[in-house]
Amino acid sequence: MNIPVIVLCAVFVLTAVRRLGNLHFRLWQIMLLGAVAVLVTGQIGPREALGAIDPDIMLFLFGVFVVGQALEESGYLFHLSYLVFRRAGSADGLILLILFGFGVASAFLMNDTLAVIGTPLVLLLARQHRMSPKVLLLALAFAVTIGSVVSPIGNPQNLLVAIHGRIPNPFVEFFRNLALPSAICLLAAYLILKLFYHESFHGDALVHVRHELRDKPLARLARLSLILIILLIVVKVALVFTMPYFEIRLTWIALISAAPILFFSPRRWRIVRHIDWRTLAFFAAMFVLMESVWMSEFFQSLLARGNLTPNTPGAIFSVSVLLSQLISNVPLVALYLPLLTHAGTSTRELLALAAGSTLAGNLFILGAASNVIIIQNAERKGGHSLSFVEFARVGIPLTLVSVLVYWLFLVSF
Numbered sequence: 001m002n003i004p005v006i007v008l009c010a011v012f013v014l015t016a017v018r019r020l021g022n023l024h025f026r027l028w029q030i031m032l033l034g035a036v037a038v039l040v041t042g043q044i045g046p047r048e049a050l051g052a053i054d055p056d057i058m059l060f061l062f063g064v065f066v067v068g069q070a071l072e073e074s075g076y077l078f079h080l081s082y083l084v085f086r087r088a089g090s091a092d093g094l095i096l097l098i099l100f101g102f103g104v105a106s107a108f109l110m111n112d113t114l115a116v117i118g119t120p121l122v123l124l125l126a127r128q129h130r131m132s133p134k135v136l137l138l139a140l141a142f143a144v145t146i147g148s149v150v151s152p153i154g155n156p157q158n159l160l161v162a163i164h165g166r167i168p169n170p171f172v173e174f175f176r177n178l179a180l181p182s183a184i185c186l187l188a189a190y191l192i193l194k195l196f197y198h199e200s201f202h203g204d205a206l207v208h209v210r211h212e213l214r215d216k217p218l219a220r221l222a223r224l225s226l227i228l229i230i231l232l233i234v235v236k237v238a239l240v241f242t243m244p245y246f247e248i249r250l251t252w253i254a255l256i257s258a259a260p261i262l263f264f265s266p267r268r269w270r271i272v273r274h275i276d277w278r279t280l281a282f283f284a285a286m287f288v289l290m291e292s293v294w295m296s297e298f299f300q301s302l303l304a305r306g307n308l309t310p311n312t313p314g315a316i317f318s319v320s321v322l323l324s325q326l327i328s329n330v331p332l333v334a335l336y337l338p339l340l341t342h343a344g345t346s347t348r349e350l351l352a353l354a355a356g357s358t359l360a361g362n363l364f365i366l367g368a369a370s371n372v373i374i375i376q377n378a379e380r381k382g383g384h385s386l387s388f389v390e391f392a393r394v395g396i397p398l399t400l401v402s403v404l405v406y407w408l409f410l411v412s413f
Contacts, residue, residue, distance in 0.1 A: 002296050002298050003037075003038065003041050003043050003296075004038050004043050004044075004289070004292040004293045004295070004296045004298075005293060005296060005298050007034050007037045007038055007043075007289065007292075008034065008289065008293050008326060010034070010037075011030055011031060011033070011034040011289065012325070012326070012366065014030045014033075015027065015030055015365060015366055015388055016388035016389070017388070018030075018387065018388070026278065026376065026379065027282060027365070027372055027375060027376055028278040028279065028281050028282035028285070028376060031282050031285040031286050031289065032281060032282070032285040034285065034289045035049070035284075035285035035286075035288040035289045038288065038289055038292040039288065043292045043295070043296070044288065044291060044292040044295060048291065048295070049288040049291070049292075052287045052288050052290070052291030053284050053287045053288065054287055055251075056249065056250075056251045057156070057283060057287075058280060058283065058284065059251045059254065059255060060112075060250050060251045060254045061112065061254075061279070061280060061283065062254070062255075062258075062275070062280065063251070063253075063254025063255045063256075063257060063258040064112065064113050064116050064254050064258075065116060065275035065276050065279075065280075066258040066261055066262060066271060066272065066275055067116075067117075067222065067225045067226065067229065067254075067257055067258050067261065068116035068117050068120075068275075069271045069274055069275050070218055070221065070222040070225065070261045070265065070271055071117060071222045071225075071226065072120050073214070073215065073218060073267070073270075073271065073274070074213060074214060074215045074216075074218035074219035074221075074222045075211055075212065075213045075214035075215065075219060076213060076218075076219040076222045076223055077117065077120060077121055077222075078120075078121070078124055078211040079210070079211050079212070079213055079219070081121045081124065081125070081211075082208055082209070082210045082211060084097075084101065085097060085125065085208065086208040088206055088208075089205060089206060090203065090204075090205065090206060091129065091131060091200060091201045091202055091203075091204075091206070092190075092194075092201055093206075094125065094129065094131075094206060095135070095136070095139050095190060095193060095194075095201070096190055098122065098125075098136065098139045098140060098143060099139055099142065099143045099186045099189055099190055100143070100183075100186055101143075102114050102118055102140055102143035102144055102147060103143040103144070103146055103147025103182070103186050104147060105147070106143065106144040106145075106147035106148045106154055107147050107148060107149075107150040107151035107153075107154045108151060108153065108154075108230075108233050108237070109229060109230070109233060110148070110153060110154060110155060110250060111144035111145060111147070111148040111154060111155050111368070111370045112144075112155075112369055112370050112373060113229070113254075114140075114143075114144045114370075115140070115141075115144055115369075115370040115371075115373040115374045115377075116276075116373060116377070118140045118144070118374070119137070119140065119373070119374050119377035119378055119381065120377070120381055122136040122137060122139070122140050123136075123137075123378060123381060123384065128206075128207075128208070128209060129206050129207075130202070130204075131200045131202075132197055132199070132200045133378065133384040134197070134384070134386055134390060135193055135197040135200045137374055137375070137378055137384065137386055138193060138197075138386065138391070138394055139189070139190075139193060140374060141361075141362075141368075141370065141371050141374050141391075142186075142189040142193075142362055142395075142398060143186065143189070144370050145358060145359070145361040145362050145368055145370060145371075146182055146185045146186050146189065146358075146359070146362070146402065147182065147186070148358060148370075149174075149178050149182050149354065149355050149358045149359070149406075150174055150175055150178050150179050150182050151171065151174055151175070152167075152170040152171060152174050152354075153233070153236065153237070153250070154358075155329075155358055155370075156330050157329045157330050157332075157333040157354060157357045157358060158174070158354045158358065159250075160330065160333050160334065160337065161333060161337065161350050161351075161353055161354040162174070162354075164337055164341075165337060165340075165341065165347075165350040165353075167347055167350055167351075168347075171237065171241075173347055173351065174351065174354070177347075177348070177351050177409065177410065178351060178354075178355060178406070178409075180409065181355075181405045181406045181408075181409040184405050185398075185401070185402040185405055185406075188398060188401045188402065188405070189398055192394055192397055192398050192401070193394065196393065196394050215267070217265070218261075218265055218267055221260045221261050221264060221265050222261065224260050225257045225258060225260055225261055226257075228253075228256060228257040228260070229253060229254075229257045232248060232252075232253040232256060232257065233253065235248060236248045236253065276373070276376060276377060276380060278376055278380065279372065279373055279376050279377070282372055282376065283369070286328065290328055290331050293326075294331060294335075299323060299326070299335065312349075313348070313349065313352045313407055313410055313411055314407065316336075316340070316349060316352040316353050316356055317352060317355075317356040317359075317403050317406070317407055318356075319332075319336060319356075320332060320333075320336070320352075320353055320355075320356030320357040320359075320360060321356050321357075321359060321360045321363060321399065321403060322360075323336075324356075324357050324360030324361075324367055325360060325363060325364050325366060325367050328366070328369075329357040329358065329360055329361065329367065329368065330357075332357055332360075333353060333354075333357050336353060336357075337353065340353060348410050348411075351410060352406070352407075352410050355406045355410070356403070356406075359399055359402050359403060359406070360399075362395045362398050362399045362402060363392070363395050363396060363399040364388065364391065364392055364395060365386070365388055365391050365392075371391070
């Protein structure tokens with residue numbers, strides 16, 4: 001009896017129903033229960049559990065959460081939203097702007113960063129324009145997932161593929177092969193959202209309200225932090241072409257960007273208290289549970305016994321999308337990448353792994369970290385949520401369409 005896999009399946013089911021009798025569970029509570037279960041049953045020891053928690057991811061999220069909280073508390077985020085979204089004259093235009101605006105931005109600022117910043121923003125837009133928060137939250141989730149496919153720094157799994165897959169000129173290869181199908185999939189997301197949430201696409205003209213800054217000193221620091229994120233990402237991209245041996249880690253970028261707020265704002269402790277600690281708890285618990293599943297070697301043996309050829313695009317997309325739901329996309333890439341490199345794969349197959357493991361985030365809630373960040377932020381800030389079924393009924397057709405589009409491009413061109 002493989003207890004870690006059973007616990008993982010129980011976590012998946014509980015995520016879908018969110019209830020056990022009269023008890024209603026949040027995502028972080030479900031994942032925490034899963035981590036406690038494998039610890040209590042001895043499937044992973046305390047030392048291994050502590051070692052499984054990735055400090056880079058935790059520190060990156062902490063830094064980004066600090067910047068996001070300062071942007072929101074100062075009012076600068078909503079001031080910025082007026083400047084960006086005032087051009088949208090209709091509900092259709094607003095959703096297209098969210099999809100393509102956040103999609104393009106997530107290719108360079110990383111999808112988790114945009115998930116943090118974007119959630120309070122789309123909730124504000126939903127209130128202002130009498131639109132369902134759910135359709136805008138879904139648009140944000142799909143935008144940051146699909147948009148992040150285009151760049152090797154759009155998400156952690158792309159970075160893993162670009163570095164360990166030894167892709168030459170990764171920015172060029174990712175953009176050349178994946179930019180056009182990503183644009184098509186963002187348009188597909190718009191059409192599918194309109195099909196399922198047609199009532200939110202009302203014909204009324206949108207009236208945008210300019211928001212005044214609530215705390216000007218904090219707004220200046222938050223703006224500086226946002227500028228630092230953008231500049232450091234630009235430097236990181238430039239170094240790939242000029243000094244590839246020198247790496248600016250994403251953790252450094254997040255912490256350096258948060259430094260002006262942490263060091264110079266008198267409201268630093270309030271900001272730290274109000275960041276999304278629940279999501280940090282979710283990720284810490286997820287690392288523990290996934291490590292216990294990894295140690296069980298269940299999925300490794302499953303892949304080894306499979307009859308499918310591991311390096312065909314169809315197999316790569318199938319394995320990436322489906323297994324990412326169970327062991328998350330980054331561990332999946334870490335597991336699958338050695339199989340592909342030993343099989344002598346080309347850049348196209350490696351890009352299929354990056355695209356497939358990323359698109360897995362559009363299938364179910366647990367397929368991407370950015371989904372969890374968006375949903376838990378929405379629950380905490382606005383009392384809004386997306387159920388497993390609500391996400392899946394739109395995510396399943398979008399994922400099927402997206403996989404077909406990327407597969408056709410990677411096979412045909």
